[in-house]
Amino acid sequence: MLKSRIREAISKSRTRESIEGYLFLLPNLLGFLIFLAIPLAISFYYSFTDYNLFTTPKFLGLANYAKALGVSFDPQAYQTALVQGKSWFAAVGAWIKPNDPTFWVALRNTLVYALGVLGFSIIPAFLLAWLLNSRLRGMTFYRALIYIPVVASVVGSALVWNWIYQQQSGALNTIISGTISWLNKLIFTAIGHPLVDPYIGWLVLPQYALFSLILMTSWATVGYDMVIFLAALQGIPVHLYEAATVDGASRWHILFRIIVPLMTPTIFFIFVINTISSLQIFSEPYIMTQGGPANSTLTIVYYLYQKGFQRFQMGYGSSLAWIVFALIFIITLIQFRLSGRWVYEE
Amino acid sequence: MFSRGQRGELLSKILFYGVLTIVGLVFVYPFIFMVATSLKSSPEVFKNILSLFGERLRFDNYATVLETVNMGRYMVNTTIVTLGVVAGQIVTSLLGGYAFARIRFPGRDLILTLYLGTIMIPFTVILIPMYKMMVAFGWIDKLQSLIIPWLFTASGTFLMRQFFKTIPKELEEAAYMDGANRFTILWRIFVPLAGPAIATQFTISFLYAWNSFIWPLVAIQSKANYVVTQGLADIQGGYHASPPLVLAGTTLVIIPTVLVFLFAQKYFIEGVATTGIKK
Structure with a gap:
């Protein structure tokens, strides 16, 4: 009798607890459902349709995906290219005809962007974290200086860099010109080989524009990577390298044989996070180059924006969005697979 | 020596x-x-872009940007949006974080995993249907389109959960015995202890809302409702596009984020380092 009463009381309080749990979670659950789950489902549906926002979506099956990813082959062009004496690679390039060449340009740019930012941010960030992991005074101050570009608005930073990169009178070219004329006065004119001012069009020449954007994004990424590295470095037990120091190991030996291997999980984390965000770059090219010159800075998300919101091809735009998602997913998966080979686990 | x-x-x-x-x-x-x-004049900029000072400090550039280019209006709009998003994200993540940390209910761990998984979904995927949804709700070109959909945060909820897990259970048990309800416990016991977590979330939400660009670009059309990032893009393209004015506007946009960062630095950096939240 008593037992069943206790059981009843417990189950009553359990039910009550469950209800309370869901009540506390309700705002999040509703928000998630209305502003994520439902749009996600709709976006998936749109990606199989022809939809211009004003008429009802027309179902197309896989046509949007075929347009973006599909290619056709032109053997004639391959032969012609070979006859014209072009290289085999150029001939293969002529042989494969993408259905939407611009998509492939955007994809290539986006991948180069992601790789470039990884390269230009991870190594400086690691070295800076290594320097800042010191007991000397003022480390918080320097950490803050390097972190400020991370918190600043990307749009704002892009406008500042516009005037740094500007060709005629921008800060960077002024510094380069000044340095070169100083060096010429100092040595090179005297020895008869004056240096020529390269006068680079950082944002107006296709061969430099993407690189310039990569440099700027890296500047705004180093601080973040550095803070993550710094936390990981501070988590390495001191006795590990004290023992090595006592054994007479050199600084470099400690860095590459002890610290770097222990840091591989963090390096891996930074790889994944940076890749995910770089694949979604939009504001930088939008503000600084509008995707130009000659599409050299057109990224996939920018292309999606053009298709969806400037040409109102919302069905095609949605399929591009899902391709970005799939790309992020696949690259993250590959990184996880590869991580088994080089990430140290305890 | x-x-x-x-x-x-x-x-x-x-x-x-x-x-x-x-x-x-x-x-x-x-x-x-x-x-x-x-703080320079246009000719001074082109004469020597590297010099730190012109003939005098031209603070009137700021007045011009605030009035003529309407940056003042954009700053007010952005402040409203940011306050709404920050307050909302803190409240929903406190509630959700408490539920995940302290209440037992069926499906809790599964829901948490799924919720965290949503962080992986790029916003771009829902950009088009969200636009369509705002049109359907009649929120297009209104500030609520920049606030209401962004009141929820999976990473913030997780941050609070992790923080609440470290609070000893004894603290709330006594209050529970005295018949306090969970809401009172959250408000009276957890929230006062959660200062560092709230400061972290405040900074993350602030930066996110203040700096957002692609969504306002899609959801807001008339200049009266622009946010600052749109305002900057607009000055850049407009006939006012002289470097001093563009960069005065940029300074107005960047300074608040730097100040918030410097004030909350201690907590914020720790939060970033432990959760890996990027922006």
Whole structure:
């Protein structure tokens, strides 16, 4: 009798607890459902349709995906290219005809962007974290200086860099010109080989524009990577390298044989996070180059924006969005697979 | 005066600080350039872009940007949006974080995993249907389209959950015995202890809302409702596009984020380092 009463009381309080749990979670659950789950489902549906926002979506099956990813082959062009004496690679390039060449340009740019930012941010960030992991005074101050570009608005930073990169009178070219004329006065004119001012069009020449954007994004990424590295470095037990120091190991030996291997999980984390965000770059090219010159800075998300919101091809735009998602997913998966080979686990 | 060892140590210290100072200057130079240019006249900029000062400090550039280019209006709009998003994200993540940390209910761990998984979904995927949804709700070109959909945060909820898990259970048990309900416990016991977590979330939400660009670009059309990032893009493209004015506007947009960061630095950096939240 008593037992069943206790059981009843417990189950009553359990039910009550469950209800309370869901009540506390309700705002999040509703928000998630209305502003994520439902749009996600709709976006998936749109990606199989022809939809211009004003008429009802027309179902197309896989046509949007075929347009973006599909290619056709032109053997004639391959032969012609070979006859014209072009290289085999150029001939293969002529042989494969993408259905939407611009998509492939955007994809290539986006991948180069992601790789470039990884390269230009991870190594400086690691070295800076290594320097800042010191007991000397003022480390918080320097950490803050390097972190400020991370918190600043990307749009704002892009406008500042516009005037740094500007060709005629921008800060960077002024510094380069000044340095070169100083060096010429100092040595090179005297020895008869004056240096020529390269006068680079950082944002107006296709061969430099993407690189310039990569440099700027890296500047705004180093601080973040550095803070993550710094936390990981501070988590390495001191006795590990004290023992090595006592054994007479050199600084470099400690860095590459002890610290770097222990840091591989963090390096891996930074790889994944940076890749995910770089694949979604939009504001930088939008503000600084509008995707130009000659599409050299057109990224996939920018292309999606053009298709969806400037040409109102919302069905095609949605399929591009899902391709970005799939790309992020696949690259993250590959990184996880590869991580088994080089990430140290305890 | 110094022994050889002391002198070596001093030299390596000077070298160490020298390197850090040069690197630090490289990182902040664009902002020094920004503020310096914003206080010059256009001819002064083109005469010598690297000089830090013109003939005098032209604070009137700021007045021009606030009034003529309407940056004042955009700043008010952005402040409203940011306050709404920050307050909302803190409240929903406190509620959700408490539920995940302290209440037992069926499906809790599964829901948490799924919720965390949503962080992986790029916003771009829902950009088009969200636009369509705002049209359907009649929110297009209204500030609520920039606030209401963004009141929820999976990463913030997780941050609060992790923080609440570290609070000893004894603290709330006594209150529970006295018949306090969960809401009172959250408000009276957890929230006062959660200062560092709230400061972290405040900074993350603030930066996110203040700096957002692609969504306002899609959801807001008339200039009266622009946010600051749109305003900047607009000055850049407009006939006012002289470097001092563009960069005065940029300074107005960047300074608040830097101030918030510097004030909350201690908690925020720790939060970033432990959760990996990027923006």
